[in-house]
Amino acid sequence: MRRAVVSVVGQDKVGIIAKVTRVLSDNDINILDISQTILQDFFTMMMIVDVAGIENLDRLQDLLNEAGEELSLKINIQLEEIFQAMHRV
Amino acid sequence: MTIALDEMMETIRMIQMENLDIRTVTMGISLHDCADSDFQIMNKKVYEKIVSYAGNLKAVAEDVEKEYGIPIINKRISITPIAEIIGNATKDQAIELAKTLDKAAIELGVDFIGGYSALVHKGITKGDQTLLDALPEALSVTERVCSSVSVATTRTGINMDAVRQMGVIIKEAAERTKDQDGMACAKLVVFCNPVEDNPFMAGAFHGAGEGEVVLNVGVSGPGVVLSALKRHPEADLGEVSDVIKKTAFKITRAGEIIGRVVAERLGVPFGIMDLSLAPTNAMNDSVAEILEEIGLERVGTHGTIAALALMNDAVKKGGAMASSYVGGLSGAFIPVSEDNGMIRGIMDNSLTLSKLEAMTCVCSVGLDMIALTGDVSAATLSALIADEAAIGMINKKTTAVRVIPVPGKEEGEMVEFGGLLGRAPVMGVNPYSSEKLIRRGGRIPAPLQALIN
Numbered sequence: 038m039r040r041a042v043v044s045v046v047g048q049d050k051v052g053i054i055a056k057v058t059r060v061l062s063d064n065d066i067n068i069l070d071i072s073q074t075i076l077q078d079f080f081t082m083m084m085i086v087d088v089a090g091i092e093n094l095d096r097l098q099d100l101l102n103e104a105g106e107e108l109s110l111k112i113n114i115q116l117e118e119i120f121q122a123m124h125r126v
Numbered sequence: 127m128t129i130a131l132d133e134m135m136e137t138i139r140m141i142q143m144e145n146l147d148i149r150t151v152t153m154g155i156s157l158h159d160c161a162d163s164d165f166q167i168m169n170k171k172v173y174e175k176i177v178s179y180a181g182n183l184k185a186v187a188e189d190v191e192k193e194y195g196i197p198i199i200n201k202r203i204s205i206t207p208i209a210e211i212i213g214n215a216t217k218d219q220a221i222e223l224a225k226t227l228d229k230a231a232i233e234l235g236v237d238f239i240g241g242y243s244a245l246v247h248k249g250i251t252k253g254d255q256t257l258l259d260a261l262p263e264a265l266s267v268t269e270r271v272c273s274s275v276s277v278a279t280t281r282t283g284i285n286m287d288a289v290r291q292m293g294v295i296i297k298e299a300a301e302r303t304k305d306q307d308g309m310a311c312a313k314l315v316v317f318c319n320p321v322e323d324n325p326f327m328a329g330a331f332h333g334a335g336e337g338e339v340v341l342n343v344g345v346s347g348p349g350v351v352l353s354a355l356k357r358h359p360e361a362d363l364g365e366v367s368d369v370i371k372k373t374a375f376k377i378t379r380a381g382e383i384i385g386r387v388v389a390e391r392l393g394v395p396f397g398i399m400d401l402s403l404a405p406t407n408a409m410n411d412s413v414a415e416i417l418e419e420i421g422l423e424r425v426g427t428h429g430t431i432a433a434l435a436l437m438n439d440a441v442k443k444g445g446a447m448a449s450s451y452v453g454g455l456s457g458a459f460i461p462v463s464e465d466n467g468m469i470r471g472i473m474d475n476s477l478t479l480s481k482l483e484a485m486t487c488v489c490s491v492g493l494d495m496i497a498l499t500g501d502v503s504a505a506t507l508s509a510l511i512a513d514e515a516a517i518g519m520i521n522k523k524t525t526a527v528r529v530i531p532v533p534g535k536e537e538g539e540m541v542e543f544g545g546l547l548g549r550a551p552v553m554g555v556n557p558y559s560s561e562k563l564i565r566r567g568g569r570i571p572a573p574l575q576a577l578i579n
Contacts, residue, residue, distance in 0.1 A: 042129075044138050072131045083134045094193050113138070115195030117129070122383040123376045124133040 039089045040069065040117040043101070047110030049080035056108060060100050061086060080110070085117065137380075141196055145349035145411045146377060148384050149404055150200040151187050152240075152325035154332035154340040154397065155179050157206040165219045168211065169226050176203060176230040176239075179339055184235040186391045190384060198384065199546075203231065204330035204342075205241035209257040217259045224264035224271050231270040238313075240272040240330035245320075248282040248569070258291055262298035265310035272328035278318035278515035280522045284570040286512065292316050293508030293564065297531060300500070304533035307541045311530040312495065316511050318518030318525045323398045324454045329491075329526060340397035341389040344454065345381030346404040347373070349411040351437075355419045366420055367440040374401060374444025382449045400454025401445035402490055403437075405465035407548045413437075413458050414467025414477075425467055426477025434458065435488040455524060457490025463543055463550035464495055472551045479553050487517055492526035497541050497550040500533040507531065509560030512570075520573055 045057060054073075061068060066086050073082035091097060098114055105112035140146040160171035184201045191198045205227070212220055224242055231239040242264060244254040261273060275292060278284035296316075300308030315329045322333020325342035332340075354373045358365060378401045389396035405413045414425035420433040438457045446452050460482065462468045471477030479496070486492040492514045498507075511527045518525030530550075532541050537554035 042134060044134060046138070070128070074131060081131070081135060083131055085128075095189075098192065111142070113195055116193050118383055119194045119196065119380060120129045120134055120137055122379040123137055124129055 038087050041086055041088045041094070041114050042117050042120060043084040043086055043112065043114045045080070045082040045110055045112050047080055047108070049075055049078055050108065053080060053082065053108060053110065056104050057082075057084070057101070057112065060104050064097060064100070065090060140347070140350045140376070144347070144353050145406070145408050146196065146347045146380065147345075148196055148198040148343060148381055149346040150202050150325050150344040151183070151198055151385065151388050152202040152204050152330055152342045152344065153180050153183050153392075153394065154204045154323065154336055154342060155206075156332055156336065156338050157211055161211040161213060163213065165215050168215075169223055172223065173226050173230050176205070176227070177233060180234050180236065182392060187388055190388050190391070194384060194387070196380060196384060200237040201235070202325065202327060202330065203234070203236050203239045204325070204332045205239065206332050207241055207243035207245055209244035209251070209254040210334075212253045212256055214252070215256060217256055220256050220260035221264045221267065224260065224268050227271050228268035236270070238270050238272050238327045240274065240327050241332055242271050242273040243275060243331045245276040246288040247276045247279045247285050247318075249285065250288060258295060261295050261314065262302055262310065265299050265313050266302035272313045272330065274315045274317055274320060274329045274331060276317045276320045277511065278519050280319055280519050281572055281576045283572040283576075284318070284512060284515045284519060286564070286570060287567050289508050289512050289515065290564050290567060292511055293504035293506070296507050296529070297504045300531045300533055307535070307543065308530045308532045309543060312528065312543055312547050315526045315528040318515040319523060321454055321524060325400050326402060326404065326455065326459075328528060336397075337395065339394050341385060341392065341394045342397040342400065342454065343381050343385030343388075344400040344402060344404070345377050346402065347377040348403045348405050348413050348416060349408070350377060351403060352410055352412070352416050352419055355416065363436060367436055370437055370440035371444035374441045375448045377401065378445040378448035378452075396451070398451045398453030399445070399449040401441060401449070401452065401456050402454065403441055403458040405459065405461065405467075406546060407464060407466055412465045412467035413460055414465050414471055418467060424474055424476035425471040426481050430481060431484055431488055434460075434485055438489050455490045459491055459494060460485055460489050461495035463497065463548040464546065465548075469549065469551060472553065479555065483513060483517070486514060486525055487521060491524055492518070494526065494528050495547065495550060496529045497535070497552045498529050498531045499537050499552055499554050500531055500535050502531045502555050503559070503561070505559065505561040505564040506555050508564045510555070512563070516570070520575060522575055
């Protein structure tokens with residue numbers, strides 16, 4: 038398993054999760070965990086996903102960028118190790 | 127172990143809003159085996175070795191940057207000090223070699239190549255002298271070649287003959303690039319106690335104690351430290367230190383993992399992490415503004431040294447805990463032209479050259495990216511270098527001078543260097559002469575601090 042974090046930040050609206058998970062399922066990516074919160078209309082969602090089968094995160098980031106633009110949100114995918122390194126000793 | 131939502135948010139905020147970045151991945155390459163009595167053969171070997179070792183540096187760094195979502199701003203190369211391999215080459219050949227290095231850097235798409243250097247802190251060899259003679263022209267006809275010259279160490283004292291030459295070299299380099307406001311000088315740094323594994327420019331070189339090839343990483347993050355402090359406006363100074371320490375820890379950990387992944391993919395040993403708060407002209411990415419956040423109305427006023435000492439020390443403590451191999455310069459840089467807060471401090475008459483000198487006693491390096499009036503004499507530049515070298519020698523620390531005497535410019539004018547190098551207000555120097563001190567020549571003996579055996 039190779040885990041990555043998908044982060045979505047921006048104005049809350051209908052259909053964010055639907056749109057993002059559609060991109061992921063189209064690319065055969067399994068979601069391991071989802072958490073989200075809304076702070077003063079500001080929507081934040083983090084998903085842990087398994088990208089073991091994905092050779093090229095770059096292409097996936099491009100697809101997420103497209104989805105992000107349609108929703109006027111910022112969507113990023115990055116490997117999970119960076120979070121582990123920064124927050125766990 | 128699962129990561130909490132707020133922790134993920136913190137990382138993402140640091141990267142997207144607070145300019146957390148990996149400032150540089152720098153590949154150190156030994157060129158000792160390229161030495162040859164035939165210059166043309168050596169020239170060819172140097173080019174081929176650099177291009178083959180660093181062939182994938184840029185591509186791999188860019189892949190890692192995308193996968194981990196942290197920008198790597200610069201890809202750089204450091205090499206064996208060129209003076210050590212040129213032997214009997216002539217001045218013109220040394221200049222040709224600089225052009226070869228420049229060509230290799232452009233071919234590889236790396237931002238800078240450092241190590242067009244000489245270590246002359248005790249004496250000057252034939253090769254060293256050739257390199258020194260070649261320096262002004264070499265730096266003015268190349269774009270990405272950086273040079274450093276070590277003129278002093280705690281163990282050897284200060285080589286004042288070399289210091290005298292450096293004043294002349296800086297003047298000439300400025301004159302040769304007067305159309306670009308003396309730009310060549312921005313690629314030249316004069317050191318006391320240089321480190322052999324520094325990934326930052328202009329002072330990077332691959333030292334004699336280093337291996338065949340190594341990957342060193344420099345992270346930065348003044349913006350991250352600044353916004354962490356803004357969340358604790360009423361903390362006492364012990365707590366301020368703690369906030370900086372924790373932030374430095376996180377930044378360093380991010381850098382370490384990126385460095386290790388890049389090194390592993392390139393099949394090169396990981397060297398060191400250099401955690402230096404290196405400012406840029408981006409909004410809020412300023413070391414001076416951290417000092418102001420700690421409690422100064424303007425950087426340069428009374429209390430600046432105390433705040434800087436606290437910050438520099440806290441950065442080291444956080445960084446040392448976070449990485450197995452901390453090295454390089456690790457601390458805080460105080461370049462003037464690259465730091466909006468420093469520029470403002472000078473324009474508001476709060477920050478002076480003397481105060482900047484004093485600040486170098488407690489921060490990681492020295493007088494950095496300071497524009498001086500064009501009419502400053504070579505002897506005054508040498509004396510400025512001697513002062514910095516003395517601070518480094520006595521305090522057993524690295525100090526450096528990277529100043530640009532801008533031809534035709536007077537005190538108070540503004541010069542634009544562009545890109546990461548930024549812009550700087552031209553500063554005046556003390557009008558009285560240091561000519562005699564410099565003319566005396568010789569060496570300032572190693573201090574008592576050197577006698578530690």
